[in-house]
Amino acid sequence: MASRRWASPLWVAALSLVPLALVGWAWSLALSRSLPRADFVFNNGTEVSSLDPAAANGIPEGRVIRALYEGLYTREPIGGNAVPALAVSTELSADRLTYIFKLRPGVVWSNGDPLTAADFEWNFRRLLDPETASPFAGELWCVRGARELNTGRDAAGTPVEPGSVALGVKATDDATLVIELVAPTSHFLELLAAYQLSPVHRASLEAARQRSPQGWTSEWTRPGALVSNGPYVLAERRLNDRIRLVKNERYWDADRVAMRTIDALAIEDATTAFNLYFAGEVDWLDGNVPASLIDRLLTRDDFDPEPYFGLYFYRVNTTKPPLDDPRVRRALYATINRVQICDRLLKAGQKPAYTLVPWGHMGSYASPPAKKEDLDGARQALADAGFGPEGKPIGTLRILYNSSEQNRSIAELVANDWSEYLDLDVELENQEWKSYVDRQSNLQYDVSRSSWICDYLDVLNFFAVFTSDSDNNRTGWTNADYDKLIAEARITVDPAARNSLLRRAETILLDELPILPIYSYVSQNLVDPRVGGFGVNPLNEQNPKYWYWMDEPELARSRRALNKREKKVSSHGPKEGLYSPKAQAERKAGGRTRK
Amino acid sequence: MKRFVLRRALGLVLTVWIVVTTAFLMMRVVPGGPFSAERRLPAAVLANVEARYHLDWPIWRQYLQYLGPFNLDSQGLLGDRERPFGGVLAGDLGPSFRYRDYTVNQILGESLPLSLALGSLALAWAVAFGTTFGILAAARRGTKLDLSLRLVAALGIALPSFVIAGLLVLVFSLALGWSPVAGSSTFAHFILPSLALGAPVAAYVARLVRTGLIESLSQDYVRTAVAKGLPYSTVILRHAARGGLLPAVSYLGPAAAGVLTGSLVIERIFAIPGTGSHFVASALSRDYTLALGVTIVYSVLIYSLNALVDFAYTRLDPRIALEEL
Numbered sequence: 001m002a003s004r005r006w007a008s009p010l011w012v013a014a015l016s017l018v019p020l021a022l023v024g025w026a027w028s029l030a031l032s033r034s035l036p037r038a039d040f041v042f043n044n045g046t047e048v049s050s051l052d053p054a055a056a057n058g059i060p061e062g063r064v065i066r067a068l069y070e071g072l073y074t075r076e077p078i079g080g081n082a083v084p085a086l087a088v089s090t091e092l093s094a095d096r097l098t099y100i101f102k103l104r105p106g107v108v109w110s111n112g113d114p115l116t117a118a119d120f121e122w123n124f125r126r127l128l129d130p131e132t133a134s135p136f137a138g139e140l141w142c143v144r145g146a147r148e149l150n151t152g153r154d155a156a157g158t159p160v161e162p163g164s165v166a167l168g169v170k171a172t173d174d175a176t177l178v179i180e181l182v183a184p185t186s187h188f189l190e191l192l193a194a195y196q197l198s199p200v201h202r203a204s205l206e207a208a209r210q211r212s213p214q215g216w217t218s219e220w221t222r223p224g225a226l227v228s229n230g231p232y233v234l235a236e237r238r239l240n241d242r243i244r245l246v247k248n249e250r251y252w253d254a255d256r257v258a259m260r261t262i263d264a265l266a267i268e269d270a271t272t273a274f275n276l277y278f279a280g281e282v283d284w285l286d287g288n289v290p291a292s293l294i295d296r297l298l299t300r301d302d303f304d305p306e307p308y309f310g311l312y313f314y315r316v317n318t319t320k321p322p323l324d325d326p327r328v329r330r331a332l333y334a335t336i337n338r339v340q341i342c343d344r345l346l347k348a349g350q351k352p353a354y355t356l357v358p359w360g361h362m363g364s365y366a367s368p369p370a371k372k373e374d375l376d377g378a379r380q381a382l383a384d385a386g387f388g389p390e391g392k393p394i395g396t397l398r399i400l401y402n403s404s405e406q407n408r409s410i411a412e413l414v415a416n417d418w419s420e421y422l423d424l425d426v427e428l429e430n431q432e433w434k435s436y437v438d439r440q441s442n443l444q445y446d447v448s449r450s451s452w453i454c455d456y457l458d459v460l461n462f463f464a465v466f467t468s469d470s471d472n473n474r475t476g477w478t479n480a481d482y483d484k485l486i487a488e489a490r491i492t493v494d495p496a497a498r499n500s501l502l503r504r505a506e507t508i509l510l511d512e513l514p515i516l517p518i519y520s521y522v523s524q525n526l527v528d529p530r531v532g533g534f535g536v537n538p539l540n541e542q543n544p545k546y547w548y549w550m551d552e553p554e555l556a557r558s559r560r561a562l563n564k565r566e567k568k569v570s571s572h573g574p575k576e577g578l579y580s581p582k583a584q585a586e587r588k589a590g591g592r593t594r595k
Numbered sequence: 596m597k598r599f600v601l602r603r604a605l606g607l608v609l610t611v612w613i614v615v616t617t618a619f620l621m622m623r624v625v626p627g628g629p630f631s632a633e634r635r636l637p638a639a640v641l642a643n644v645e646a647r648y649h650l651d652w653p654i655w656r657q658y659l660q661y662l663g664p665f666n667l668d669s670q671g672l673l674g675d676r677e678r679p680f681g682g683v684l685a686g687d688l689g690p691s692f693r694y695r696d697y698t699v700n701q702i703l704g705e706s707l708p709l710s711l712a713l714g715s716l717a718l719a720w721a722v723a724f725g726t727t728f729g730i731l732a733a734a735r736r737g738t739k740l741d742l743s744l745r746l747v748a749a750l751g752i753a754l755p756s757f758v759i760a761g762l763l764v765l766v767f768s769l770a771l772g773w774s775p776v777a778g779s780s781t782f783a784h785f786i787l788p789s790l791a792l793g794a795p796v797a798a799y800v801a802r803l804v805r806t807g808l809i810e811s812l813s814q815d816y817v818r819t820a821v822a823k824g825l826p827y828s829t830v831i832l833r834h835a836a837r838g839g840l841l842p843a844v845s846y847l848g849p850a851a852a853g854v855l856t857g858s859l860v861i862e863r864i865f866a867i868p869g870t871g872s873h874f875v876a877s878a879l880s881r882d883y884t885l886a887l888g889v890t891i892v893y894s895v896l897i898y899s900l901n902a903l904v905d906f907a908y909t910r911l912d913p914r915i916a917l918e919e920l
Contacts, residue, residue: 019903026711034780050695057634133644138637151639218696239697239705240868241779267777267866275764275776276866434627434881441635451633471635 035236035244038261039578040531040547042284043273047240047266051221053198054127054134059286059453059540062195064264067232067245067544069198072101072120072177073189077546080457080537082193086115086229096184096493101177107252109201110233117171123199124169125149136196139455142185144168155182183491186498187458194456201227231257231545240266245544258533258548258580277526280572284531286540287524291406294347301559301566302529305349309454309538310521311358311462312350314399314414314447315440318514319476322394323446327385329513332447334371334378335421336414342519345409350519356466356506358520362459362538365499368507375421382422389423396425401449402436410518411449440474450474450515454539460489463505466514477514530555530573551577603902607895614894615683615887619658622883629692629881648692661689661887683891689884693877699888703870707892709779710862710869714854716785717793721850725797726843729804733839734831736809744801751798757860760791764864777866788865792858796850800843808839841912848904852897 044060053065066074074085084090086107091100107115127134128149141147145167148160168180181188191197201220204227208220219225223244226234231251236244245262248254265282267273270290276282289297297303322328338352351359354370361367371377379388387394399415401407408430415426431439440448452472454461463486464470468478485505492498509515523540532554533546550558552575559568579587630636630644645651649660660667663682681687688699732744751759767774767787778784811817812835820830858871870889877886909915 016903016907019900023711023715026708026715029708030712030779030785031782047694049693052695055695130639130643131647133640133647135634135636135640137640151637153639221696238868239694239702240872241866265866266868269863269866271761272777272864272866275769276778278769279776281776281778432879434631434879435625437631437633438627441631471637474635 033238035242035263037281038244038263039259039549040261040284040544041263041265041282043267043276043282043286043288044243044264045266045273045286045288046268048243048264050218051226051234051237052218053196053200054123054132054136056196057135060264060266063542063544064243064245065195065198066542067230067262067264068226068228068234069195069200069230070251071192071195071198072103073193074543075193075535075537075539075541077533077535077541077543078537080535080539080541082189082457087192090189097181099179099181099188101179103175103177104252105175107229108250109227109229110248110250111201111227112250113201113203113227114174115199115229116174117177118174119199119202120177121169121171122202123197125167126200126205127197128167134196136194139191139194139196142181142183142188142191144180144182184493185490186493186495187456187460190456190458199229201229203227232262235261242266253545255582256580257545258578258583259544262544262547274526283528283573284534285526289524289526297526298348299567300569301562302569303524303526305522305524306536306540307351307359307538308521308523308540309358309362309457310451311353311356312410312449312451312518312521313353314516314518315445315450315475316447316514316516317443317445317476318512319443320446322385322387322392325385326512327381328387328394329516331378331382331385331422332418333513333516334374334381335417336516336518337373337417338518341410341413345406345413346519348524349522353517353520354510355517356462356509356515357459358454358462358517362454363457364495365459365502368503368510370510378422394424396427398427398429398446399449400429400431400436400439400445400447402433403430407449414518443474443476447516448474451521453521457539459502460486463489463502466509475514477512479508479512482508528571528573529559529569530571530577532558548580548583549573549578551575551579599906603898607898607902610898611891611894614890615662616658618887618890619661619883622878622881622886623654625881627881629883631881648690661884663687688888688891691882691885693880693882693885699884702873702885703888703892706868706870706873709867710855710858710871713785713789713792713858713862713867713869714851716789717796717854717858718847718851720789720793721796721800721854722847724793725800726804726840728797729801729843730808730831730836732801732805733808733812734827741805745805748798748801751794752802754794755860756791756795756857757864759794760788760861760864763787763791777864779865779867779869784865784867788861788867791864792854792861796854799846799850803843803846804840807842808835811835811838814838838912841908844907845904848901851900851904855896856893 044063046060048056048061048064049058050056050061051064051068053069056062056065070085072085072087073082075081076083086104087101088104089102092098103117109115124140124143126132128137128140128146130150130152137150141150145165148154148165149162149167152159152162154160170178172178204220204225223234223236228234228248231248231253232245233248234243235246236242243264245264247257247260251257267276270288273282273285273288274290274293277285316323316329316332318324318329342350342352354372355367357365357367382388383391386392397418399411401411408428411428415428418424418426439445440450452462452465465472466475466477467473467483467486482505485501485508489498489501489505492501525540527534530550532548532550535542535546554577555571628650630641636644642651649657652660656667661682662684664680664684666681688703691697691699691702694702728744728748732741735741764776764787768776774787775784808831817830817835820834856871856874858869859874861867862869862871870892873885873889874893877889
């Protein structure tokens with residue numbers, strides 16, 4: 001039989017060698033990955049979608065990109081205001097349409113190439129190029145010619161030839177960048193501080209493109225190939241595992257950078273991340289802490305929730321009867337027991353929200369007084385609309401939310417309020433993320449869980465969501481007066497006048513209620529008490545440049561400044577601290593003078 | 596043998612083709628796309644992005660482009676002289692939608708070794724513990740030892756691997772500090788996850804070995820061996836085991852598949868950046884190419900493993916010939 005020869009021991013050996021070789025290869029690769037611990041390790045929560053600032057759009061991306069690159073402006077850790085970074089001076093013309101930036105002299109890329117104003121001009125063009133497909137491009141339409149370059153159409157919607165467009169961004173010499181705007185834009189410097197506007201190295205991108213004109217290559221973002229200009233360079237990137245950053249010695253302010261190496265982990269599981277923090281292998285966790293632990297964490301000095309400019313709210317489909325009646329929406333708004341949601345369920349210091357602007361104020365802006373829970377008023381509003389015991393039946397109301405335990409618990413509480421106080425029939429409907437987003441975009445819902453996190457420290461960012469031409473509106477709600485007020489506020493520079501326009505707009509929105517605000521977010525950082533230079537700001541933006549480790553005396557001082565009731569947890573950081581060269585020198589000098 | 600290999604190879608190609616086609620169509624039917632996000636991209640920007648990934652093409656053209664081997668980019672068939680070939684048949688699984696800096700080939704190249712390492716160690720534990728405990732239980736049938744081993748096996752089957760994982764971390768990492776909490780950089784990092792992953796398989800193997808062995812212990816040839824006066828251990832390990840292990844061996848094919856696909860929970864808990872974690876995540880993020888790439892790799896792996904086990908079966912039991920498989 002032929003099969004006997006084929007099934008000889010030799011063949012058996014050969015065949016079993018295949019899986020063995022495979023396993024051997026796998027192990028040899030798996031075990032070649034050991035890295036020494038970094039000076040500072042934080043959990044970034046997920047894998048970043050890209051290291052290209054123009055392609056990225058998210059909070060985890062921002063943390064890594066801020067370490068790698070630096071733009072004209074950046075954010076200071078305390079307060080989060082936009083402050084100059086590579087711009088040493090900024091001049092604004094009297095008509096508030098032209099900005100002239102002088103660049104910091106002597107700034108170089110991590111490969112030694114000088115960074116000039118021409119780099120910035122090229123980067124602005126790249127961001128607006130349709131080929132780049134940057135999600136941030138829309139924010140820059142306030143720059144002259146930007147909308148035309150980005151969409152091929154002007155503001156009126158007539159097609160324009162991209163070649164004929166003059167972009168209002170010009171490098172007049174190596175150190176001067178001039179930007180012209182379409183209209184006065186009071187939040188323009190805020191925009192410049194966005195990480196998406198960090199410059200990338202032109203020569204390496206063009207070289208990569210030349211090597212592979214049609215390819216999908218992003219090889220310029222690879223460790224070793226990525227040329228950047230920030231406090232850190234990319235040393236290692238392992239998908240879904242970690243990004244290793246190493247201090248950039250060519251950075252202009254390298255003397256002020258303390259941590260020599262930083263790891264950004266991509267752990268999605270909250271319990272795993274917490275275990276790693278607990279074991280001292282992670283020094284900072286972002287918001288994703290296990291909800292069951294909040295009570296106990298609140299007593300510790302490494303957990304201190306701060307107000308965060310984000311709003312958790314329900315969108316209402318205003319195109320669908322009976323929700324097209326503002327009185328029905330008013331009834332829904334007035335019966336949600338927000339205090340119960342915040343105090344019994346969330347517990348980390350989130351506050352009930354009754355306005356579009358979270359926390360009811362932002363900078364110099366304060367929301368108009370809002371109506372709060374009002375059960376009788378709610379029943380009356382519903383009866384006025386012709387529904388209720390004596391009126392028409394309202395039918396079943398569905399709350400759509402993306403699958404998560406917390407969203408479900410909140411929806412259950414809200415549904416309970418509505419059925420108890422308004423006698424409504426409420427059903428919950430959960431969907432995985434993409435289906436949920438799709439349903440919301442296509443207005444296939446009654447009431448839908450939503451949130452909005454501020455992109456930059458300007459209140460207009462919230463208002464712009466609900467104009468009728470906004471892609472993010474997704475409620476079907478349109479109001480010409482509201483649109484007009486927002487359009488006017490966009491070009492109004494005087495803060496008081498602008499705030500009063502916005503307050504009128506918010507009054508309209510809270511009267512019509514296309515959204516039902518529920519609570520204002522808090523940041524939930526779990527961070528080793530020894531970490532210094534940590535950002536405390538309403539965007540929870542962190543800049544790795546400022547992080548350092550305190551030594552014992554400084555840690556003791558910083559703990560004294562804290563509330564005494566809080567339990568002091570032991571720190572995993574180095575006892576002797578880790579300071580930047582400059583801070584070290586200053587400390588020495590300071591020590592001498594004190595003696 | 597020749598026919599066996601040929602038939603299996605043909606079956607592999609056919610299976611993978613059906614899997615790819617079904618998965619391709621299923622991904623497109625599901626609502627939401629790779630670029631639908633809570634912050635919607637302006638329509639003009641979205642069109643730019645979709646065009647870049649050919650999502651604006653009719654579905655049949657996208658399918659042909661994905662399958663390959665010809666690159667339909669730019670001007671029709673072979674229009675692109677720089678890259679005339681592309682698609683799965685040319686070994687190119689395309690760019691990832693979610694991880695913009697990576698191609699699917701790069702992602703699999705980085706993550707597959709970790710999953711294979713984890714899976715192989717889990718299987719090794721499963722076989723080692725499973726056969727040992729199974730043989731012990733069969734040899735001491737009816738004793739307290741047998742009873743307690745069977746109880747442990749029942750627990751191993753009943754408890755999901757993530758519960759076992761949680762318990763292992765709690766005891767060995769957090770309480771005793773013997774093992775790292777999570778990660779993948781040293782061999783020590785793989786011990787707990789592979790134990791958790793292999794535990795249910797070990798439990799099954801132990802059961803199968805015990806039952807198989809008890810059955811073959813009642814066979815005439817075993818009785819003959821005992822009657823000849825051979826030591827009990829020799830009878831079990833030499834004579835009974837060969838027949839008694841057969842059910843366990845045939846289970847190893849599906850077990851390997853289970854370990855590979857089941858690793859997604861374990862990989863998440865222990866933060867191991869293997870392929871398992873992409874299995875579900877890529878479908879959820881509508882990363883069409885990555886989801887398809889992972890599916891292809893897994894179907895090839897599982898199909899080949901099953902073929903291999905069938906082959907091993909004929910070596911253990913001469914009554915089974917390859918022609919019948």
